[in-house]
Amino acid sequence: MRKTFDLIAAPAGTEPGDYVPRVYAARNLPATSSATLEVQHGDAGWRVSLGWHCPDPVRDASGNTNLFVDAAALLAPTVADAQWITMGAPDKAVEGALWRADREELLRIRAEGLGTVKRQQPPNHWKAHSDWSEARWSVTFELASWPALDDHNQLAFAIWRGAAADRGGLKAIVPQWIAVEP
Amino acid sequence: MSGSEKTNEPDTVDRQLAMVIDLNKCLGCQTCTVACKKLWNRDAGTDYAYWNNVETQPGKGYPALWPETGGRSGAGEVKRGEVPDLDSGYGRAWDFNHRAAFESAAKPAGEKAWLQPNEEAHWGANWDEDRGAGHYPEDNHYFYLPRLCNHCTHPACLNACPRHAIYKDKRNGIVLVDQDSCHGYRFCVEACPYKKVYFDPMRQVTTKCLFCLPRIEEGVPMACARQCPGRLRFVGYRDDPEGPIWKLVEKWKVALPLHPEYGLAPNVFYLPPLSPPKLDAAGRPTAEPRIPMYHLESLFGETVGAALETLRSERRKRRRGEPSELMDILIAYDWHKSFALSSEHEVSR
Numbered sequence: 096m097r098k099t100f101d102l103i104a105a106p107a108g109t110e111p112g113d114y115v116p117r118v119y120a121a122r123n124l125p126a127t128s129s130a131t132l133e134v135q136h137g138d139a140g141w142r143v144s145l146g147w148h149c150p151d152p153v154r155d156a157s158g159n160t161n162l163f164v165d166a167a168a169l170l171a172p173t174v175a176d177a178q179w180i181t182m183g184a185p186d187k188a189v190e191g192a193l194w195r196a197d198r199e200e201l202l203r204i205r206a207e208g209l210g211t212v213k214r215q216q217p218p219n220h221w222k223a224h225s226d227w228s229e230a231r232w233s234v235t236f237e238l239a240s241w242p243a244l245d246d247h248n249q250l251a252f253a254i255w256r257g258a259a260a261d262r263g264g265l266k267a268i269v270p271q272w273i274a275v276e277p
Numbered sequence: 278m279s280g281s282e283k284t285n286e287p288d289t290v291d292r293q294l295a296m297v298i299d300l301n302k303c304l305g306c307q308t309c310t311v312a313c314k315k316l317w318n319r320d321a322g323t324d325y326a327y328w329n330n331v332e333t334q335p336g337k338g339y340p341a342l343w344p345e346t347g348g349r350s351g352a353g354e355v356k357r358g359e360v361p362d363l364d365s366g367y368g369r370a371w372d373f374n375h376r377a378a379f380e381s382a383a384k385p386a387g388e389k390a391w392l393q394p395n396e397e398a399h400w401g402a403n404w405d406e407d408r409g410a411g412h413y414p415e416d417n418h419y420f421y422l423p424r425l426c427n428h429c430t431h432p433a434c435l436n437a438c439p440r441h442a443i444y445k446d447k448r449n450g451i452v453l454v455d456q457d458s459c460h461g462y463r464f465c466v467e468a469c470p471y472k473k474v475y476f477d478p479m480r481q482v483t484t485k486c487l488f489c490l491p492r493i494e495e496g497v498p499m500a501c502a503r504q505c506p507g508r509l510r511f512v513g514y515r516d517d518p519e520g521p522i523w524k525l526v527e528k529w530k531v532a533l534p535l536h537p538e539y540g541l542a543p544n545v546f547y548l549p550p551l552s553p554p555k556l557d558a559a560g561r562p563t564a565e566p567r568i569p570m571y572h573l574e575s576l577f578g579e580t581v582g583a584a585l586e587t588l589r590s591e592r593r594k595r596r597r598g599e600p601s602e603l604m605d606i607l608i609a610y611d612w613h614k615s616f617a618l619s620s621e622h623e624v625s626r
């Protein structure tokens with residue numbers, strides 16, 4: 096499948112703590128308004144590509160204290176009724192891969208609710224390629240095996256635009272799980 | 278830390294460790310800054326970071342103009358703040374021409390390479406040292422303000438973190454960052470109005486003063502307090518009526534929190550600075566102090582006048598040869614008595 100999705104700002108109001116929900120309440124427009132998703136499934140496993148407009152890429156945030164890197168994540172439910180918008184819930188995890196513009200390797204991520212994301216080393220066979228040209232990021236995730244997606248055939252993604260100080264729950268997301276072909 | 282017991286509910290700590298800093302004795306020598314820096318922040322990502330800094334007041338401070346964002350509203354809500362940057366906020370750690378200066382040491386003056394930064398410097402942690410304000414000789418003035426994390430009773434940094442990576446150690450109220458949970462979002466940096474959480478851009482996590490917890494666990498005071506040649510830092514628990522903190526804060530009411538209006542209930546307190554009188558146009562002393570009261574009130578709140586009056590009156594008593602518990606504490610004849618950490622530990626190191 097190949098399709099362009101309109102994105103929404105992840106609702107800051109449900110973030111944990113009493114700071115982000117209140118001070119970022121007005122941030123209700125996504126810093127990235129749409130993205131194109133392409134999903135292929137074959138002998139080599141899952142190949143998922145994301146492309147989005149980004150006029151001001153941030154590839155490296157090590158040079159200053161107020162820089163945030165561009166990033167994107169793919170997530171899938173680990174049980175049938177895990178919610179996407181809440182990043183799962185206790186015992187209803189979501190899991191997937193995080194790409195950051197400042198790293199070559201992906202990170203494996205897993206969450207059981209907002210604010211609970213854990214980052215881990217990914218399986219060896221998870222790879223990513225990224226390219227920025229003509230004000231556009233193209234990121235391809237090659238995941239030879241991803242049981243959560245195999246089992247549930249549902250996928251969602253998030254995009255963080257560093258130049259807009261996106262981080263954590265301040266991100267552009269697809270509003271709901273996307274059904275993918277097995 | 279070895280035995281830290283986490284709590285995200287600041288009101289549930291068993292005890293609260295605190296510090297009092299006597300601004301009347303600070304030399305601005307930066308021994309505290311260096312003691313802290315050498316112990317905790319020598320990596321590339323923390324080269325700009327001073328958990329303890331000593332700034333000149335009046336002045337821009339570090340990071341520049343730090344008191345302008347964050348804190349709590351009157352209703353206790355943490356307000357939106359900003360993340361300072363390295364160029365206009367903190368100042369970068371400059372690279373110096375050490376080798377060239379060393380190699381030219383034996384050369385005649387005109388051929389020496391003098392020690393200087395390799396790039397043009399615009400701002401840094403102690404850039405406006407000793408500048409102060411006013412006009413010589415009428416009312417020129419400045420004083421030193423050592424600053425560190427206040428290990429607040431109501432820490433804005435803790436409330437701002439959506440990952441609950443910031444917590445208080447239940448045993449002593451020290452505010453700590455669990456760097457394994459920190460994802461470098463910097464909401465804590467924004468929210469702390471004292472700007473005492475630092476971001477390490479190399480490791481992409483935040484760092485902050487830990488009140489030298491490993492030393493405290495051994496009954497040894499923080500490096501900044503122990504190394505201070507002015508013997509002007511006092512350390513102990515808020516609830517110890519025999520210790521210097523309780524006496525200076527609760528009994529004598531001369532030690533005040535910095536910016537109480539931020540609503541964070543800091544646990545670092547300051548004895549405000551007395552100052553000599555302003556001069557009139559004919560050069561005669563007036564009744565007004567050189568450091569304007571409005572400036573001190575803007576830093577320490579409206580009780581600063583009463584604290585200064587207590588200090589003056591106890592000084593006068595001492596000059597008359599009368600006993601003064603307050604002056605005895607502040608003079609710190611025996612530095613061991615400045616630190617009341619734990620009855621099991623004799624502070625001897």
Ligand code: SF4
Nearest residue numbers: 426427429433434469
């Ligand atoms: S001074 Fe800032 S960093 Fe320290 S506890 Fe208070 S809010 Fe947190």
Ligand code: SF4
Nearest residue numbers: 304306307309505507
């Ligand atoms: S070591 Fe003591 S006297 Fe020196 S700057 Fe620090 S607080 Fe002031």
